[in-house]
Amino acid sequence: MLAQIYEIQIPQEAEKCIALGVDRIGSVLLSAEEWKQPAIRDVLTLTKGTHATNSLIPLFNDWDTLCRAMDYYRPHFVHFCETLTDAKANPIDLTRLILLQEKLKNAFPEIGIVRSIPVPAPGLAPEFPCLDLVRSFESVSDFLLIDTWLGKEPVEGFVGITGKLPDLKRALKAVLQSSIPVILAGGLSPENVFDALIEVLPAGADSCTHTNQVDASGRAIRFKKDFMKVEKFVKEIRRAEAAMPSVKEQMQKHLAELSEELQLRIAALPAHSVRPQQLLAIEDLEEEIALTEKKLRRLNISK
Structure with a gap:
C-alpha cells in the first residue's frame, strides 16, 4: 500500500519523509503567479534515485503556465484537485478538465496524472455524483484520490485540507467502481488510517493536515510536519497492509x-x-x- 504525505515544500522535510519510508511525497504550487519555486524543485529532485516518487499539485490550470511548470519540475505525477461540482453538489461541465488531462498526457507522456475525486463527509449531499466522477476521469488518469467534500472548501475551488474524513461507505463504492488505483485521503491520521484502509481497501493512504505540527491552540500548521506523526502514519499503513x-x-x-x-x-x-x-x-x-x-x-x- 502506498504511503503518501502532502505539503512537503522543502528538501529537509523530504529527506525525513524518505528516511521514514514514505512512498510518495507531495508538494503544492500555491498560485500561477509564483509557480517557480526552487525549493520545491529541490524536493522533487531529491526523490529521484530513491524508493520514493513525487507528486505536484498546481492550484491553477492555465495551459501555458502548466506547461512551464511541467518543464521546470518534471514531476513523477501531477495532481489535479478541482472540486468538480458546485457548492450545492450539482454537476458541472467537466469537458475542459478532461480535455486538459488528455492534452497534458499527450504533451508529457512520462508524467503520471492523479485526479482528486471529492466524496462528501458523512451526512452531506446524499445524491453527490461520486461514481459519475470516477467514470468521467478514470480513463484520463493514472490514479484517483478520494478527498473530502464539504461544499465550502478551505481553498475555494479545490478539494482538500479539510482535516475531516469522507463518508467511508461512499469511498468504498468509488474504490470498487474504479478501474485504476485509488488513494484514500481526507482527515486520515495515525489514529484512524488502519481502520479506514481495512474498510475502504484502497491502493494507499494520504495524509496532510493530521501529520502537521500544531500551534498552541491545537490547530494544524501548514507546511510543517510532525515527523513522529509521519512515522506512526507510515507504520499504520504497513500494519494494514500486513493484515490484508x-x-x-x-x-x-x-x-x-x-x-x-x-x-x-x-x-x-x-x-x-x-x-x-x-x-x-x-x-x-x-x-x-x-x-x-x-x-x-x-x-x-x-x-
Whole structure:
C-alpha cells in the first residue's frame, strides 16, 4: 500500500519523509503567479534515485503556465484537485478538465496524472455524483484520490485540507467502481488510517493536515510536519497492509456463509404464496454477496 504525505515544500522535510519510508511525497504550487519555486524543485529532485516518487499539485490550470511548470519540475505525477461540482453538489461541465488531462498526457507522456475525486463527509449531499466522477476521469488518469467534500472548501475551488474524513461507505463504492488505483485521503491520521484502509481497501493512504505540527491552540500548521506523526502514519499503513491476507480470509469465510444461507432460503420458499419479506431477504443476501465478491476482487488486484 502506498504511503503518501502532502505539503512537503522543502528538501529537509523530504529527506525525513524518505528516511521514514514514505512512498510518495507531495508538494503544492500555491498560485500561477509564483509557480517557480526552487525549493520545491529541490524536493522533487531529491526523490529521484530513491524508493520514493513525487507528486505536484498546481492550484491553477492555465495551459501555458502548466506547461512551464511541467518543464521546470518534471514531476513523477501531477495532481489535479478541482472540486468538480458546485457548492450545492450539482454537476458541472467537466469537458475542459478532461480535455486538459488528455492534452497534458499527450504533451508529457512520462508524467503520471492523479485526479482528486471529492466524496462528501458523512451526512452531506446524499445524491453527490461520486461514481459519475470516477467514470468521467478514470480513463484520463493514472490514479484517483478520494478527498473530502464539504461544499465550502478551505481553498475555494479545490478539494482538500479539510482535516475531516469522507463518508467511508461512499469511498468504498468509488474504490470498487474504479478501474485504476485509488488513494484514500481526507482527515486520515495515525489514529484512524488502519481502520479506514481495512474498510475502504484502497491502493494507499494520504495524509496532510493530521501529520502537521500544531500551534498552541491545537490547530494544524501548514507546511510543517510532525515527523513522529509521519512515522506512526507510515507504520499504520504497513500494519494494514500486513493484515490484508487475514481480511481476505475472513471475507472468503463470510462469502461461503452468505452463499449457504442464500441456498437455504431459496430452498425454503413455498411453491405458492411467497411472502414479500422472503423475497426481500433473498435480495439483501444477493446484494451482500455481490459486494463481498467485489471486495475480494479488489484485494486480489492489489496483491
